[in-house]
Structures are given as C-alpha cells and as structure tokens.
Amino acid sequence: MIEFTIIAWVMSFLAIASALYAIKTKDLLSAAISMGIASLVVSIMFLLLQAPDVAITEASIGAGLTMAVFIYAIGKTERWEE
Amino acid sequence: MNGVIMASYFTVASLLSIGLYGVMTKRNLMKIFISLSIMDTGVNLMLITIGYLPGGTAPIENANFAKYVDPLPQALVLTAIVIGVSVTALALVLLIKYHSKKGTLEYKGGMKW
Amino acid sequence: MRKQASVVITVIFFLSLTFAFYQISSSYNYMENKYDYTNPINESSANESVPQHYIKDTKNETGAINVVTAIVVEYRGFDTLGEVTVLFTAATGVGFLLYNLYSRKKNKREANLILREGSKIVLPFALLTGAYIFIHGHLTPGGGFPGGSVIASGFLLMMLSYPKFFMNEKRLSVLESLAGITFVLIGLFGLIFATYFLQNYLNLGNVGYLISAGIIPLIYIAVGFKVGSELASVIQNLKEVQE
Numbered sequence: 001m002i003e004f005t006i007i008a009w010v011m012s013f014l015a016i017a018s019a020l021y022a023i024k025t026k027d028l029l030s031a032a033i034s035m036g037i038a039s040l041v042v043s044i045m046f047l048l049l050q051a052p053d054v055a056i057t058e059a060s061i062g063a064g065l066t067m068a069v070f071i072y073a074i075g076k077t078e079r080w081e082e
Numbered sequence: 083m084n085g086v087i088m089a090s091y092f093t094v095a096s097l098l099s100i101g102l103y104g105v106m107t108k109r110n111l112m113k114i115f116i117s118l119s120i121m122d123t124g125v126n127l128m129l130i131t132i133g134y135l136p137g138g139t140a141p142i143e144n145a146n147f148a149k150y151v152d153p154l155p156q157a158l159v160l161t162a163i164v165i166g167v168s169v170t171a172l173a174l175v176l177l178i179k180y181h182s183k184k185g186t187l188e189y190k191g192g193m194k195w
Numbered sequence: 196m197r198k199q200a201s202v203v204i205t206v207i208f209f210l211s212l213t214f215a216f217y218q219i220s221s222s223y224n225y226m227e228n229k230y231d232y233t234n235p236i237n238e239s240s241a242n243e244s245v246p247q248h249y250i251k252d253t254k255n256e257t258g259a260i261n262v263v264t265a266i267v268v269e270y271r272g273f274d275t276l277g278e279v280t281v282l283f284t285a286a287t288g289v290g291f292l293l294y295n296l297y298s299r300k301k302n303k304r305e306a307n308l309i310l311r312e313g314s315k316i317v318l319p320f321a322l323l324t325g326a327y328i329f330i331h332g333h334l335t336p337g338g339g340f341p342g343g344s345v346i347a348s349g350f351l352l353m354m355l356s357y358p359k360f361f362m363n364e365k366r367l368s369v370l371e372s373l374a375g376i377t378f379v380l381i382g383l384f385g386l387i388f389a390t391y392f393l394q395n396y397l398n399l400g401n402v403g404y405l406i407s408a409g410i411i412p413l414i415y416i417a418v419g420f421k422v423g424s425e426l427a428s429v430i431q432n433l434k435e436v437q438e
Binding site: 002003004005008009010011015016019020021022028031032035038039042045046048049050051052053054057058061062065066069070073074076077078080081 | 084085086089090092093096097100103104107108110112113115116117119120123124126127130131134137138139140141151152156160161163164166170174175177178180186187188
C-alpha cells in the first residue's frame, strides 16, 4: 500500500500547485487550463479512493467540458486580468 | 491513519482555502468563477473521502471481496459533477451578456466585502 | 489591509478544516464496528446502517451488481429525475439568454492537419465507448452520466477540429425531449402496473448478465441520451455566439 500513498501525495501536491497557479496568474486562459489540470489530477485521486464511476465522470467533465466552456467564454470576452 | 486518506484530506483543505482566498480578493468576475469551480472540486473530493473505508474495494459485488466503501456519497457526487458544469455554463453566459453591456469584466464598485 | 485580512481568514479556515478532518478520520474504527451492527437482544438486523443495507441487499432487491447505479436509479430515482430537470433548465437558460447574440461567423481559422485527421479516427471510438459505458451501467463502473459526458466530449473534439461543424438544434432538442419523456413514462408505468412511481416492475432476470436488473438499464440509456445531447447543445451555443 506504500505505493498508493506515494501516488496520492504526488497527486495532492500537483493539484495544489495548479490551483495556486490558477489563482495567482494574470492570464485567464492559463488559469482555466491549470484549473482543468487540477480536475484531472483529482480524478486520479478518486480512482485511488475506490470510486471508479466518479473518476470517469470527473475526467471527462472536469478536464474536458468545463475547460472548454471556460475557454469559449474567455474567447468571447477578454483574456487579460488587470 | 491511512496515508491516502491523509493526502486527500490535505488536498481538500488546501483547495477549499485557495478557492475562498480567490473569491475574497479577486475583482475579475471570470477569476471568481474559476475560484468557485476549484471549490466545487474540493467539495466533491471531501464527500468521497468521508465515504472511504481503509482496505475496502469499489462497491461492485464480487465474491472475492468482503469489505466495500460507502456507495452513497459516490452516487451523490456523480450527479453533482454534471449539475456543476451546466450551472457553470449558465453563469458564464450571464458573464458574456455583462461584458457585451459594460465592456469590461472588472468589478469597479466600492467595497468588495 | 484587506489583503492581510483575507490571508488571516484563509489561514483560520484552513486550520479549522484540518482540525475537523482530523476528528473525522480518528473515528474510523468506530464506524467500522458499526457496519457490522446487529441488535443483541433479538439478533435482528433492523438497526443496521444504511451502507450496510445497500451492500448486503442490493443484489437481491434490484438485480444490479454495481451498487452506485442501483442507488442512483432505483433507491433515489426521484432525486435523479430532479437532477435531470435542473440540467434541462440550465440548458434552456443558456439557449434563451444567447438568442439575441446568436449568429454563425463566416470565416474561421482551420485547425491543423493532425487534429483534423486524428479526430476522424477517434470520434467513432469515443461514441462507441460512451454507448458501452451507459449500456453496461448496472454491471461495470459507469452509467448514464459518465457515458453522456463522454459522448459530449467526442462532439467537442469535432467542434475543435472543424470550425464549420454544426449540429441541428431541432434534432438535438427532439432527442433530448424524447429521452426525458421515456424516463417519466417508465416511472408512470410503475405507478400503473405496480405500486409506486419508478418501481422496478420488470423481471430481474439472471443477475450479472446484460439483460437483467429490470428497468435500470432502460432508464440509464434514456439518461445517457439526455445528458449527451444537452451538454453538446450547451457547448455548441457557447461556441456559436458572437460578441
């Protein structure tokens, strides 16, 4: 079980790092993409927590559709934060 | 205490705190929605982690396993994720209407909170 | 000043969350004992906990192997009907708010060769995977919500690679309405042929085979079509709008 623990901690730090970058950056497009990376990494944690149904849903929606919706909306409005 | 549970609780606390900080300090409306989406992911992960039992397997009946994790939070989160993306899309459409009226996304009012 | 106050509030929030999670996770042994609870006086399991009941009796009561599917469709089917209604309302709101701004742009930039040719190969497999996921929802991990979102992701790939790709709005809304009507009708037949709304009135069949578990696969196929068409139409609306 030690390998599961190592994978879980690596995924945890990846998720926190991408969430912090999404808050800190001034570029909204990068923020949306790193939010999608955080969702993808969290879906691997769902798999480690024995929830395969939720992992499939989160991988296709959190990383695919939510990011696409944000990117289309950023394309219709403006890219840079003041 | 199990290492996987500790890691995922740490992730939950960090994601919720990061999202709360973003909602409190940012003035760009798109950034506020991104923060809310991060908090959404954190809440889903918290519900799944509370239902996890150390040593259990996924709740699919199998003669080889005796111990399963709690299936009820998984059923709730499964629908909550799909609802989350549609509500996010509705909010972003309102944002596009706001931008076409005002020409900016920054909130320039007085006090934020 | 406000920035420092925000940082202080965030740190307090983080510390209190950590404390609460520590308290929750130190009570796991207690929960584990409670899973096996039986009443010591008359040896009955009337006071057993909810997860224990789901795990022990799902196979006999509903015929589904995947307990999550049984909960979503059977035990809490009315709740799922409400969730699908929320999804429908959000998709309708997106279409309604974008009605004035809606127009198709003429000249858009083409995607590059690899994306165009690769998406032609990947799209049939994406659709097939989505259909597999929601047809086998009662046997393997998955179901209507993941399958529908995989199908919507396949159409998103087509929209990214071909800027002129356009799905007929009317056909999408007809498909979505038919799926919703199927869901409600299956529930109403439960009211007619059996006792209550969304009761599992069909034969449960051989547990573990594809044709089993009564109405669960039928409802999940309807939910898969509904979720897929709604998410695809939401994304197409957001893509086609002009500023």
